Amino acid sequence: MFHLIRLESKKFKLGWFVKGTILANIIILSILCIIPVVEKSEGTEMLKDVTGVFTISGAGVRGVFIVFAAVLISKMIIQEFRNRTMFIMFSYPINRKKILSAKLILIVLMTFIAMTISHIVVIFSFIGLNQIFHFTSAMSLTSSDVLAEIIKIIMFSLTTAVAALVPLYFGMRNYSTPATIISSLLIVSVTCQSMGPNFSLAGIIYIPLALAIIALGIVVLAIRKIDRIDLN
């Protein structure tokens, strides 16, 4: 299986994903720095403590990588059907279930790792920059806080990375890239929404958790069905 995952990553030359991740981090961090400045002028302060920063940056990071995951699904699965390169894949003496599983594992892994690292980088960069530029009130973190935040980040990233497979269902129906990307935006809208300082869907882990369970169901169905698909 590891061999198959390695070949998949080689085949799709995933350098763009790394570049995209770096760019996304810079953009999210910039927005995060601008928000308190704008809010100050409006008189509402959301980013006044670590929890606020955690929620907002989490929503941003996860939102971006749910869409990235959809792009990966589209490139590695949907486009293989559309460009008929799946013909090549299915002419190999390899179980189709394994081929599909390798792709899905790679997508989840990449999404999870990128989400976790990005979130940590964005939060700590913001706190660091805040100490220099004072965008908002000073924030202090104890080492136990840091550990708790990181565990939380990992939990959220893991469930969201799995939930990000939901668009597979919409994409596979007609092998449609637009359907894949648009459905990922719907997932973003329910998992990463923030409606002010007191209520935010982005802070509720049960939403991505429920979606992750649905995604697992979709994955099981797709893998079971793959042997019966006619490539025509």
Add this chain to the structure above:
Amino acid sequence: MDYVVQTRNLTKTFQGHDVVSNVTMNIRQGEIYGFLGPNGAGKSTIMKLLTNMIKPSHGEVTIFGEPLKHDSFDYLKRIGSMIEYPIFYEKLTARENLELHCAYMGYHSKQAIRDVLDRVGLENVENKLPKDFSLGMRQRLCVARAIITKPEFLILDEPINGLDPAGIKAMRKLFKTLNQEYGMTLLISSHIIGEIEQIADTIGVIKGGKLIEEASMESIKARNKEYIELVTSNQKKAAMVLHDKLGINNFKVVDDQTIRIYAADVPQSAISKTLILEDINIESIEKKRTTLEEYFVKKVELDQVVS
């Protein structure tokens, strides 16, 4: 006798329409099986059924002696295939495409890529992208990919499409070599009769999804015997003379002037001598043979493209 492929009543239905209908075909080990039929006859569909790309609606396939199931895949390591048009990963170079293929097939040979590109006549293209290739080059690269692992059974769908005459000749030679030197069994489809005629040991003729004939090349040739074609202005009298004086019953009046005589035991000189003595005007008289092309065109309305 060992068979690489046997199908029994193989049928594939798409939206209520039989694309392949009750096909029972047999491909013997070590032969070149020519699959002849017009475009859209179902050749590619049968090839896809053999490689499990699509699943049969009815009937069964036995391949390398094992019945094919919907989830069979292990047998694919013994097969090289090119079905419909050449498909590649367009963002990978020719070499990367072949390397990837070998990695998935579990075939490891550093020299193989260069060797195979030489074999199909592709030089200095290793680091180029397939999207910059002409159709002929893509076709060659696809054949290269199919044969690189030296499979026991090679399935090639219209492999000479887009090739120039020299390329066609080289490809024909390559197929013969693979068959004779490596003992590969080949299934080659084409709508060009002349092409199949030159390489196939067995011919399967398919039309409208049905296999309308499967026979060895030798038996088809034997069936199409020689005949004498006589052109005369006095066709009625000539026919009478043939019957009464020469005792020939096996002839056919083709049109107002032409008669075909199928009696191999009566020499042409005797026929012409008798006709002249009976004062029948002979425009021409010559020995002919029904070409395979004529034979197959009778069987199927094919595109009569001659390479």
